[in-house]
Amino acid sequence: MNSAKHPDKIHKEVPCPFCCLLCDDLVIQNRAGILKVRENGCSRAIAHYEQVQPEIQPTIKGKVVTLKDAILHISNILKSSQHPLFSGLGTDVGGLRSTLQLADKTGAIVDHMHSTGLTRNMLVLQDLGWMMTTLTEIKNHADLIVFAGTDAVSGYPRFFERFIWNKNALFNKNTGGRKVFYIGENLDTRPGISPDGQQPVTVQCKHEDIGEFIAILHATLAGDKVNLENLSGKRLKELKLLAYHLTNARYGVLVWAPGEMDFPHAELTIQALCEMVKFINRSTRFGCLSLGGNDGGVSAVNVSTWQSGYPLRVNFNNGYPEYDPSRFSTDNVLKNNEADALVWISSFDTNTRPPKADIPVILLATPATEPDFTPDVFIPVCTPGVDHAGYLFRTDSVVSLPLKQVRVSGYPSVKHILDCVSGLI
Ligand code: SF4
Structure with a gap:
């Protein structure tokens, strides 16, 4: 440097x-x-910004080459590939636009490293819809926050600092008086203690049982006949307490993280949450918030949708975009031998690893990435928001923030590499 x-x-x-x-x-x-x-x-x-960048060169099968040769080799692999797969997709809006363009040109399947969680949400949105709120609305309005299956801070460290116990809010002058509930297990509930020591309420519940609990709660709120005989006294008390607070909130929020709901058909649990929130809106204001989409995941969903008409897991192989959220997952495509080349992109987190695959693997990743195999091509890339300006979508998907450059890097951006490859095909 x-x-x-x-x-x-x-x-x-x-x-x-x-x-x-x-x-x-x-x-x-x-x-x-x-x-x-x-x-x-x-x-x-701190860990990411302060990580010292190693100085490494592009490689082909482990041998150091020039950037030009590495780009040429990528274009040759993609030219001879019949079914490439572009995955990882850890980049910004500019990098994602270039990815989609090259995927269209080469007939590739496109998926993101965090698609499994994002797809759970997408199935709910496509089926019955939802009533979402934003981080800014929570910060300024919320008086009740219910976390279902997530504690937020394990994946999104400053959530409470920025949006729950924030001192300044436009419409809620008593943010410290916010009520916090957790439903789930193994959650770090300590950040839910209010600044004046008010404890949150935790409903201990396996994640796969949250849907059932919410269904009972929804039915109770709706005044349906529910047989509660099998519930323990403690559970009944929790149910009544939560029902009371949900009904009496002025602006409640229900938060989940689809990536943390890792059990079969978790989308049905998310749908139960969304349907209950819709019902509560008959009498008061209530919104949902989904936490997820690190590594450019939310941006990838948005760019894919506006470029192809579909969210991720799109296949351009037939000359038009085809969408299948199950078949075109990275795991399934590799397991079913439906790809003959893999381009893995990861320009934020050095800890992500490309999947091992018995096909040519092209790795565009941060210089500190240590793959546990030798990829066919490895080009170290710089990081959006650190080494170059760009845009990323926030978790609430309504705001795309302009990223700043705070360092000059000798490494190229994902967009630069893909645009160069595109020019050779
Ligand atoms: S964006 Fe996430 S990783 Fe960055 S400071 Fe905020 S909480 Fe921490």
Whole structure:
């Protein structure tokens, strides 16, 4: 790295690309190319921003080559491929646009590393719809927050700091008085303790049983006849308490994380949550919030939808986009030998690993990535929101934030690589 390219600078109001909350208040110091998070970063942000970049070169089958040769080799692999698969897709809106363009040109299947969770949501949206709220609405309005199957902070560290116990809110002058409920097991409920020590209420429940609990709660709210004889006294008390607070909230929010609902047909549990929220809206204001889509996942869903008409798991092999959320998952495509080349993209998190596959693997990943096999081509790429400007969608999908460049990198962007490859095909 050339330190002359890095004048000492403090960057303020920097949006962090390392989870889908995209906190936009970080203060990052760049001193001769070494980054320090000076304010507002969580441990994940600090780990990523402050990671020292190794200096490595592109490789073909482990041998160092020029960037030009690596790009040429990728284009040759894709030209001779009949069914390529583009997956991982850890990049920003610009990188995703280029991915979709190249996928269309080469007849590829497109999927994201976090699609399994995102697809659970998509099935619910396509079937019966939902009533979603936004992070800003929660911050400014909510007086009751129910977490179903997630504690938020394990995956999205600053959620409580930014949106629940925030001091300034436009319409809720008593954010510290917010009621917090958890439904689930093995959740870190400590952040749910209010600033003045008010404990949250936790309904202990296996994640796969949340749907049943919510169905009973919904029926109770609706005044349906429900046989509650088999419920324990404790469970009945929890049910009544939650029913009371849901009905009396002025602005309630129900939060889940589809990636953490990892059991068969979890989409039905999500649908039960959404249907109950719709019902509550007959008498008060209530919204849903889904937490998920790190590594550009929410952006990937949006870009795929506006480019192809479908969310992820789209196949361009027949010359038009075909959508199948099960068949075109990365796991199924590889298991069923439906791809003959894999392009894996991961420009945010160094800990993601491409799946092992018995086909040519092209890896566009951060320089510190250590794949546990030798890919056919590896081009180290820079990170959107650190090494170059760009855009990413937040978890609530309504806001795309402009990312800032806080460091000069010698590594190319995903967009640059894919556009160069596209020009050779
Ligand atoms: S919570 Fe997420 S977006 Fe916010 S600083 Fe941490 S990693 Fe970055």
